[in-house]
Amino acid sequence: MACALVRSALRRKPPLLPAGADRRRYSLRSGTLERAIAAFRSVSGDEGVSLGEAVREQHGRDESVHKCRPPDVVVFPRCVEEVSALAKICHQYQLPIIPFGTGTGLEGGVGALKGGVCFSLRNMDEVLDLHQEDFDVTVEPGVTRKALNSYLRGTGLWFPIDPGADASLCGMAATSASGTNAVRYGTMRENVLNLEVVLADGSVFHTAGRGRRPRKTSAGYNLTNLFVGSEGTLGILTKATVRLYGIPESMVSAVCSFPSVQAAVDSTVQVLQTGVPIARIEFLDDVMIGACNRFNSLSYPVTPTLFLEFHGSSKSLEEQVSITEEITRENGGGDFAWAEDEEMRARLWKARHDAWYAAQALRPGCKAYSTDVCVPLSCLPQIIVETKEDLMRNHLTGPIAGHVGDGNFHCIMVLDPDDPDEVQRVHEFTERLARRALAMDGTCTGEHGVGLGKRTLLREELGPQAMEVMQRLKATLDPKNLMNPGKVL
Numbered sequence: 001m002a003c004a005l006v007r008s009a010l011r012r013k014p015p016l017l018p019a020g021a022d023r024r025r026y027s028l029r030s031g032t033l034e035r036a037i038a039a040f041r042s043v044s045g046d047e048g049v050s051l052g053e054a055v056r057e058q059h060g061r062d063e064s065v066h067k068c069r070p071p072d073v074v075v076f077p078r079c080v081e082e083v084s085a086l087a088k089i090c091h092q093y094q095l096p097i098i099p100f101g102t103g104t105g106l107e108g109g110v111g112a113l114k115g116g117v118c119f120s121l122r123n124m125d126e127v128l129d130l131h132q133e134d135f136d137v138t139v140e141p142g143v144t145r146k147a148l149n150s151y152l153r154g155t156g157l158w159f160p161i162d163p164g165a166d167a168s169l170c171g172m173a174a175t176s177a178s179g180t181n182a183v184r185y186g187t188m189r190e191n192v193l194n195l196e197v198v199l200a201d202g203s204v205f206h207t208a209g210r211g212r213r214p215r216k217t218s219a220g221y222n223l224t225n226l227f228v229g230s231e232g233t234l235g236i237l238t239k240a241t242v243r244l245y246g247i248p249e250s251m252v253s254a255v256c257s258f259p260s261v262q263a264a265v266d267s268t269v270q271v272l273q274t275g276v277p278i279a280r281i282e283f284l285d286d287v288m289i290g291a292c293n294r295f296n297s298l299s300y301p302v303t304p305t306l307f308l309e310f311h312g313s314s315k316s317l318e319e320q321v322s323i324t325e326e327i328t329r330e331n332g333g334g335d336f337a338w339a340e341d342e343e344m345r346a347r348l349w350k351a352r353h354d355a356w357y358a359a360q361a362l363r364p365g366c367k368a369y370s371t372d373v374c375v376p377l378s379c380l381p382q383i384i385v386e387t388k389e390d391l392m393r394n395h396l397t398g399p400i401a402g403h404v405g406d407g408n409f410h411c412i413m414v415l416d417p418d419d420p421d422e423v424q425r426v427h428e429f430t431e432r433l434a435r436r437a438l439a440m441d442g443t444c445t446g447e448h449g450v451g452l453g454k455r456t457l458l459r460e461e462l463g464p465q466a467m468e469v470m471q472r473l474k475a476t477l478d479p480k481n482l483m484n485p486g487k488v489l
């Protein structure tokens with residue numbers, strides 16, 4: 001109903017900026033920003049526009065180590081019509097646009113490097129169209145993965161992509177997120193069927209056509225996947241249609257310890273080669289499992305470890321588990337420690353998802369930063385061994401956890417941000433790690449995105465020709481460079 005009033009709201013006489021500090025701040029732009037803010041208020045009302053310092057700072061940072069870069073103003077649209085109207089105002093006044101979901105990103109993707117307007121999409125939180133028989137659903141950008149799965153409770157369906165944080169679905173699409181279930185269910189790139197997008201000039205379009213949701217298509221360019229992973233640099237994602245899956249009849253989880261990194265990764269490769277449809281297979285090095293033990297009051301052996309999960313019917317699980325146990329034994333793995341009931345499984349995977357906090361607890365008072373590289377599976381033992389040697393040689397704290405079934409792993413760097421020498425050593429380490437992955441035909445980011453910190457590495461990874469194509473696409477869709485400027489490219 002609120003959005004039905006957008007047109008009439010546009011005719012209201014907008015209130016002026018409040019007197020005092022905010023007026024002095026925005027007068028520096030010769031009234032341009034003041035006129036834009038007045039126009040914003042005519043669209044979204046006073047309550048939909050914020051100039052408050054605390055609100056702006058909240059929307060100028062994510063979970064990364066990059067410093068806060070607050071926008072000049074934060075707007076809170078309630079529907080796509082408002083997003084479009086607000087974007088047209090930004091386009092008219094040439095104000096940068098920074099989309100904001102839940103702020104759980106890890107590469108500084110929401111910082112307002114050139115000031116501008118943050119579009120906080122939290123008020124657009126409706127699940128719009130659920131098609132149970134077709135295994136798909138359309139959601140607004142404020143819907144998080146946990147909220148969607150709560151909504152689906154009782155339908156026999158779920159959305160399995162799980163990056164750990166309770167991120168918004170459109171935010172996950174914007175960074176091409178994945179997580180622990182990707183080895184079985186894929187990443188966001190494989191699970192988004194259609195997107196509604198507001199471009200920099202306020203125009204609205206659907207990447208697969210309005211209302212389209214086929215399971216597959218070969219019609220035209222794949223515009224949906226152009227916007228998946230675009231990190232807000234091409235447009236604002238205002239709806240996403242995603243795949244759903246049937247909740248498995250049975251789920252069991254297990255933990256298995258190994259004498260070496262090589263043994264754990266060899267087991268992973270062999271499990272995948274035998275065709276076992278494993279749902280999750282996560283690697284934790286000795287430092288990480290030790291930290292998880294202390295943080296979660298667990299008692300697993302402090303050696304390289306795999307966390308595994310199997311989904312299927314009771315009969316199929318028996319076969320999956322039997323094959324996997326045989327493979328792990330042949331590679332020197334210990335007995336499986338089982339978690340069969342829901343409570344035990346939840347505790348086990350909570351320990352995995354709490355890896356960030358467990359690592360941070362190794363050095364109280366310090367900050368954590370997660371690296372993110374991905375290599376071909378055959379290269380995983382070598383890069384992990386070389387990375388651990390690099391960490392020890394440079395006296396750095398960086399326990400390793402990874403989605404080993406995809407070749408994707410993270411060093412959770414724990415550092416003192418007030419120690420310039422350590423900050424520099426961590427920066428140099430992360431550069432070496434990314435280039436080590438590139439040298440092994442991998443990527444500098446498996447799931448966190450490029451954001452601010454990996455733009456140089458992206459150029460090294462893709463090469464000048466591919467970068468030129470990306471820049472031409474950006475210039476075509478956003479010729480004024482208003483959409484999240486300074487990110488990715």
